[in-house]
Amino acid sequence: MKYREQIAKGLVDAMLRDPKVLVLGEGVTDPKGIFGTTLEAAREFPGRVFETPVSENMITGACLGLALEGWKPVLVHARADFMLLAMEHMVNTAAKWRQTHGGGQIHLVVRALVGRGWGQGPNHSQAFHSMLAHVPGLRVLYPVHPSTVASWLDDALACGLPTIIFESRRLYDLESLGYPMWDTPDVHIITFGDALIDASRAAMELKEHGVKAQVYPIEDVSLLTLPQPSVPAVVVDTGHLFFGAAGEVVARLAEHGNSRARRVGPPFIPLPTSAALERQWYPSPGEIVETVYRVLGLRPPAVRLAVTADEKFKGPF
Secondary structure, three states: OOHHHHHHHHHHHHHHHOOOEEEEEOOOOOOOHHHHOOHHHHHHOOOOEEEOOOOHHHHHHHHHHHHHOOOEEEEEEOOHHHHHHHHHHHHHHHOOHHHHOOOOOOOOEEEEEEOOOOOOHHHOOOOOHHHHHOOOOOEEEOOOOOOOHHHHHHHHHHOOOOEEEEEEHHHOOOOOOOOOOOOOOOEEEEEOOOHHHHHHHHHHHHHHOOOOEEEEEOOEOOOOOOOOOOOOEEEEOOOOOOOHHHHHHHHHHHHOOOOOOEEEOOOOOOOOOOHHHHHHHOOOHHHHHHHHHHHOOOOOOOOOOOOOOOOOOOOOO
16 A cells, blocks of 8 residues: 555554544645545545645644543645644644643644755745654654555554654655665665655665665654764765754764764755756755765765656646
């Protein structure tokens, strides 16, 4: 099953198991159903899937109220960027509620889609996982494997903390992600979000040249668990405006004595809208390969991998 199909099935299964699970958002009942992820839930449970006004902060406050009354709302943002309009309730209300009002569980899940593909531009392509992971009281997930994305949704609904799940649109049509596995890697390639696609391609290319690169996706950004710090590491940015988490990984590795950790990612400027400029902005598999070679003290290969032209999705919607 594709990533999007796993999400759709995961929502329906969660609603079958628990009558308290609700789905809310702008576009959850329209013919596209958030790229097909909410259509089945809307058909199966028309009384529990709610189309909402275009008022993100109000919706978030309403979902918190539902959670406090024992419901388990799943709020969907077709673009993560729309969450900026809901920061007041997410950061100052939901995140702090348990500590300021005497504990208790809050089963509130926010799905936030991260766009990629030409036409997304600087306002439909942002990922705020790093920024939100630094808010006390919020849990932040960034699932990447199609086979486990539904289990992350179940985990978010059960954990009792307000949880934000970032989903890369670029992953939606994938059924699997494969990369080499090594017991004793030469280097770790640590990734977030859809950068896993590029890291996997780079790892396969490196394998052909005798370099054992172990891809290490971080899916629970709140925990930020890292591989053994003694092995050189390349941290691949998700390729979006906020890349603080990648920098933090490098800093943490350095604290443990891994002075060879390096980051590869876009410049700290807004993403251009045109296809040509976008291809230059995002990190490519070739850049990852070159960075791995530099970290290992090797001469980079003569042939550079380019961004594969497989971006079928055109933006902004």
